[in-house]
Amino acid sequence: MRTRLAIKIDAMLEPWFPERRLFLRSDSDTRFIRLRPVTQLFAFAGSASVVAWAIVATAILLMDSIGAGNFREQAKRDQRTYEQRLNLLAEERDTRATEAMAAQDRFNLALDQISDMQSQLLASETSRRELETGIGVIQANLRDAMDQRDQARGRLAVLQQMSQPIETAAASQEGNETLDFMVAALADTAAERDKILADARQAVKDAENLEFQIKLMEDQNDQIFRQLEDAMTISVEPLDKMFSAAGLSTKSLIDQVRANHAGQGGPLMPMSFSTKGEEPSADEMRANRILRQLDQLNLYRIAASKAPFAKPVKDAVRFTSGFGYRRDPKTGGRRLHKGSDFAGPTGTPIYSTADGVVIHAGWSSGYGRLVKIQHEFGIETRYAHMSKIRVKVGQRVSRGQRIGDMGNTGRSTGTHLHYEVRVGGKPVNPMIYIKAANDVF
Incomplete structure (x- = not known):
């Protein structure tokens, strides 16, 4: 039995949802289903809910699809940007590697040059000492020859005085032989003197040429020293920055490497151009300072090869x-x-x-x-x-x-x-x- 409330609700909904009847006919009978306004209202609300849910779900799926497409495009753009950065970094790394190899080649060339220069300096020092000794011997021989010449002139003057009275009367055979001997001795002495003077002048010219060559060598040596000092600055500074950037103590690393590689010898031994116990010259001190820097650079490179800088x-x-x-x-x-x-x-x-x-x-x-x-x-x-x-x-x-x-x-x-x-x-x-x-x- 319908309640008054249901009747009132049906009456209110009647203008929008009038009562309808759905007839169902069979072979032997006909029946109908009464669709009241409330029932139609619920059916309409359910259908509207289904349609709304379908619209909302479709919108969500569509937005997700659009968002996923944008994300993929953004990911592709980021990937292309990252690959470009990687390519630029790879090119920069190759450029730095090429520069490092070129610097290493220049360093090796400069080291060969200073080794050759050291050999030339030692050879020139030996030649200079030999020339000084030869000039001293030549000067001593020249002094002896001049003394002998003066003595021969004195004896010749005495013989000429003794021979004058004899020649007025009759020349003595023995005096003539003595005179001929003295003349020949004087001629030999004069020839030897001229040869010694020529040798002395040639020795002076050789000494001047040698001094000029030594000056050229010193200028070349100074240029090589400057190149080596610049190479040391260029080579050591990046290594020091590398260790500092990695948070490693440079002094501690170098001390450990030096303790494990304490042997000495070879081309990096300190230079010494004097064997008389004299104070080292400016070139010696400069060369030894460069050799110490070379040794430090070698220790840096050993330390770098033992840490994972690659x-x-x-x-x-x-x-x-x-x-x-x-x-x-x-x-x-x-x-x-x-x-x-x-x-x-x-x-x-x-x-x-x-x-x-x-x-x-x-x-x-x-x-x-x-x-x-x-x-x-x-x-x-x-x-x-x-x-x-x-x-x-x-x-x-x-x-x-x-x-x-x-x-x-x-x-x-x-x-x-x-x-x-x-x-x-x-x-x-x-x-x-x-x-x-x-x-x-």
Whole structure:
């Protein structure tokens, strides 16, 4: 039985939803269904709700599709920009490497020149001493010859005085023979004197030429010294900046390298041009100062070769993740990423970033195929997710030596290299070392 409220509601809705009857006819009977205004209202509301939901859902899907398309386009633009930056950085790195090689060639050439100049200076010093000795002997012989000439002139004058009275009467055969002997002796003495004088004049000319050559050598020596001093400044300053940028103590590193390489000898021994115990000359002090700088540069380069100042990959790769806290790609939680990731094709060569000893080469749970290398100064590097390992435990490796191939082993979402640097067992950002070496290697 309908209530009064239902009747009133139907009466209110009658203008908009008049009562309708739906007839259902069968073979033997005819029935109808009465659609009251309230029922029509609910049916209309339900249909409107379905249509509205469909419109809203379609709009949401359309906006998501448009947003996803914009995100992909933005990602592609970012990727192209990043690739362009990588290409520019690669070109700049190649330019710096070419400049470093040219500077190294100039340095080697200057070192060869100063070595030749040192040999020439020593040879000229020996020649000068020999000439001084020869001039002294010539002067002594000349003095002796002049004394003998004066003595012969005195004896000739005496004989001429003695021979005058004899010649007036009758020349003595014995006197004539003595006179002929003295004349011949005087002629020989005069010839020897002339030869000694000619030798002395030639010795003076040779000494003047030698002094001129020594002056030219000194000018060349000064030019070579200036070139070497400039080369030292150009070569040492970038290395010092590189160590400082990496947060390493230059003095501590150099002291450790010097302690492990304490032997001396060869071309870098201090110069000494005097054997008389005299004070060193300005050139000696300058040359020894350059040699000390050369020794320091050599220690810098040894230290640089033993620290990971290089990239573990040389082929074109993509930098996909850096050092620090990030969202874990497996679990989605926040986690410390202890290295840097470089993505590339499977089999991309991986190289050691410094001299060291392999302390691990095998499988290591989440790292997959892993290589650990122990370097000097308490530094360790790790190369993870390899597809192939090319070194063994205990093997000594050098910077730039191939140690494995890039892969997708262990806890990894794609082919890449996970590269770590640890100092004293604690992970540090590898890009600090890589960026610090951009202007050197």
